[in-house]
Amino acid sequence: MKFNRLVLKNFGAFYGNNDFDLTTLNKNQNVVLFGGKNGSGKTTILDSLRIVLFGAFAFGLKTDSAVYLDKIEAKLNSKAKKDHQGFFQIILELEMVENLKRNQYTLNRGWSRQRTAIKESFVVFKNGRQLEEKEVELFQTKLRDETPPQLLEFCLFDGEKIAQVISKETLSSYLSQTAKVMFNLDLFESLEADIETYLKQEKVYTSLSQDEQTQLELEQEKNNLSSKRDETIGELESLEKVLDEKNSLYSDLNRQFHVNGGLEKKERDALVKKMSDIDHRRLTMMERNREILTSLFPFVLARDLIHSAAEQMEREAKADLKNEFVKTVSLETFNEILNPVSNEVNVTNELYKKITDLLSQDDIQPIHKASAVQRAEILNFYKQVRDFVPQSVLNDFKQNTQLIKEVQKIRKQIEENDASSDLKDLLEKLHLIQSEIASTQFRKEQMVVLLNDLTEQLAQKEQQYQTLKTKVMASKKMGHVFEIANKVSEVSRLFRDLQLKKKLQQVELEAAKMLQIVYRKELFVTRVKINPETFQLKIFDANQEEINIDILSAGEKQILLLSTVWAMAMCSKRRLPFVFDTLLGRLDQTHKKAILEQFIPRCGEQVIILSTDSEISPEQYSEFKSNVTHTYTIDFDTENLRVNKSTNYFGMENNYELSS
Template identity: 35%
Template sequence: MILKKISLNNVGPYEGINIFNFNTDKENNTILIGGKNGSGKTTFLNSVRLALYGPLAYGFKTTSNEYLKKISSLLNSNALKRQRSEIKEYEDEFNIRIDFSMIENFTRIHASIIRKWIVEESSIKEKVSVIKDGVEVSEVEKDQFFTHLRTSFPPSLLELCFFDGEEISHLTDEDNLSHYLKVLSSKIFNLDLFQNLEQDLGNYLNQSSKSKEQTELENEKEEYESKLNEKIQQLQQLSKLVEDTEADLEANKQRYQDVKKDFSLHGGIAYEERTRIQNEINEIEGQRKHLNEKLKEFIALELPFFIAYPRLYELVEQLKNEEDFHVSNILKDKIENLPVNQIIEKLGLPGNQKQEEQLKDSLVTHLAKTDDVKIIHNASKTEAQQVYGLNSQTSLNNLQEVFNLIEENKNLLLKTQDLKKKLKDNEESPEFADMIQSMEEYNRIITDLEDKLENYKDQRHSASDEVEDLNNKYEKVKQQLHKIHKTKSSFEESQKIIQISQKFQQQQLRNKIKDIEYFSSKMFKDLIRKEEFINHITIDPKNFSLSILDHNNEFINKDILSAGEKELLALSIIWGTIMSSKKELPLILDTLLGRLDNEHKHSIVTKLLPKFGVQNIVLSTDSEIDPKLYTSLQKTTANEYTLNYDALNRKTNIEKHFFNLRTEKVEQ
């Protein structure tokens, strides 16, 4: 993979559109980016990871809420404020675009990945586009593209292409360098594919060859066989009971029909007729019970008022008289207060006081009752209405309805007596009585047999369900056992594959390690200032431990190396591994020269970087590279940038020069 360009639009401190051009060639393979701490170098590195791998850059498998929270914290704060403000003159866009080339199906393609984030009021959505050779691909092709990208250039390999001064210093420890070399070799030579295959096969074998599981399944199979046989026998017995009961029931039904036929032929009342008569008697008894309830209710509630009707009548008259008396008194008061003189004048009649008194007396005589009434009850209007209602109910019509109920009850009693006599006369015949008793006995037997048959059928249905359930479980266990037995046949083949894979990796490592030893020795000799100090670097293919041999092939104690020389050794091993892989890798070197002296810095700039890779992106502070070193480095640089953070406006500005050391570079 070769990076071509990355565009950051409102990402981190990069407000607006900011472009880094990474185009390099064989002679100019270095991109130099300068910046003080806090100027945006970390955001730049994270943007490269994010553009290529999205959620995988943060360890997430999908575009989850946690991933989008990370994105939210990465977006430029000034643009977010504008985006979320109530008044918007324009809408800011948030995206990263990375352009690169890579080999796909033995052909170099040029691709672009655009990750765009749409900011809404309370959420963020991500949209990803892929452009291959100038054409945007479909969703299916996009999935295929990312699958190929993760396979050929996985995120773990990209991380191995990022170096900073702290990591290189950490690798000066022999154990750390050996571990790093082991991991780098696995990734860069694609041996991790075989290791993953071995792990998958190992898991497969562990899952398919568990003797304990097989033993448990075999015991379970025997247990299900025993229970299944027991339930099948029970089901057969229940089926036999159902058949026998059905035959017995049919026989008793036939006997009952025979007796019933004889009973009808000899003049007895048929059983159905007896049942009908008995039902009719029961219905009449029910009607009589209802009539008796009504009569009892009448006796309890209304009869006393019929008996005391004269007193009730007197009460009604007294209440009416008291009511008239009260009304008359009210009328007298109103007549007394009438303006009679005005009425006479309106009529055009001559009037005097005597005539007025006569008129009032006449009105009282005609409108009001003048007899005195003794007030006894002084009942309210509601109480009086209740007494009037009771009086209206205590009438001859209501009494006649009661007489009708008594007569109806009498008639029903006579009808019941006739029906009971008819049954009794029929049953008193000894011959008929025996027949009736036989029919009743057969009917009882039939009822018992029907209940028993229903119970047997329910038991048979439950037993059938249990047999089906046990059979399903039994078949499932059989399939699992069959799978284990079948898997065992592939057990040896899987082990052979693992053994072949391990042998292949060992052979590949031996061959590659020889190349790493050669390239690393050559580079370390060029970088170190001590002439004739070393002859060869050796690497153990089993544990990747390093040894340095002098010209007499004697081991050199690595502890005598200075800190700077140990860094040169680590860089030589890394360069030798990359050269052995023959892969196109973009190498990003952050503050690589910070801990080295000027002589070692000069060696790296003039001898290592020109050969380190097809593309080197060097991130540096202003204290790492002085004018003299810059002059040497400038010979192989393709583009130079300086990141200046504007604290007042809280944004990073990109300038196309390296701090105050300027040179003319042509953008490609």
């Protein structure tokens, strides 16, 4: 298929009649280049190709529902609507080779507005003759079969979408879908489904044996489980996408919040707690000091008095002891005791005096008459008073002032936080996202559980099914309808697997070749490997060591995807135009040059490139212009609310337009 001409009438940003010649000369001059700044209408061109070809299907819808017409309504040019123009149209001229014959088609999809409702008309001309209603239907079915919307989707590269595929780790499922459609393997999937439907017809079903019926039911249950599992995987993928988005939104807002001095609830709570901790510490400390000041401090002032009281008590105690001794052992008793040793009274008298003097020499007037316990208490108290260091109380007072300041500072921070409404808004948003993340996370966990459960159930069913199948096969004579149908189904599945493996091997070779041409020299890929079951993509360097795809830059990942899908398109032998919308923005100069000069010329007969001036610069354009047949610059004129177009690339003429 090749596009020859596109006309947009009052569609999107395009007011009035906008006619674009899309013909390309040959494989060496295969490019139609649109230049346009952001918002100039590039993506509108890409969208209008989808819409004119597939109508509601372009949006993944099945019928011309109200949803579809709403979407169209939004795309009808608003100035034309205001001017009450009745005409909104996309016209596409294309050619297709059918049964070795080249046919020219003109597709004309138009909309008219009656009050609030809009109506669609779709007219098709084949080689100049308008097709009848029935023929148009046939044509549409054929178009959808041969160039399914999904398939075209893979050739219509939307830079934004590709960037998403790459960043969201959905590369494998993207490749799996591409391969299925590219290689027609979805046809076999539907054949297998058809066979199952056939077997389930009443008359066929009732002629089956009990085991056969059970086998059929098991197969159906298996398929149900399998599609539920696929759905779950799909949902998990999209939940992950949502989580990613929400998480990055959260960290953006969070950064913003903190840059502006905001406190999260957690942090605020922590500060409040810190404040009360400090207060508590401060109060305990001051309470202790208060006690000291009221109980001990007065005695500190009367320290000397207590000292003499303690000494007096000491002396009283000794005097008591002496008196006690004298009372118990009188001088006479003493002399008597010592009589056998010495009968010289002078000596023993002297000895007695020495002993009693040793006990106490004081002849004091008792004041306190304290008991031993009381004395010990007073002595102990005196020691406390003596050892008391006033500096420690002073230090505590200083520390108290310090702590009060600290608390005031924290209180101010909290008050400022609470008073700012911007921060409040941000905080509310943060909380909202946080709870959304939590519920998404919860949902994701549920899905994981469900997935595990389904996988397990599926494995069980598979086992039951295989056991029964072997039994049924063994008991059947050849030629029975059930057996034949099952065989066909099995052959189809085998064929599909084999075909996929074979095709993927070709794709691996082609993709590796392309990567060697396009990647910068240091990233030398010798081999590409695609797992036919998981569609996991692996690349290997010259030493046959795997290169971790995750560490590739966004641009390098994009090239990898581009080369792989390109390789699939090549191996599928389908001749489809490629459309690249804003695809080069993420590539550095070296890679951009390689894509323009090496990749594009290998993309077949027609490549439509929609580019901003920063993607393909004037210098790059001059290097590349020998590949270009037509150029356009589209520019949204904000004054007259319409797109102006010129036939050059941002003011630079092209060779073809000059010579013709």
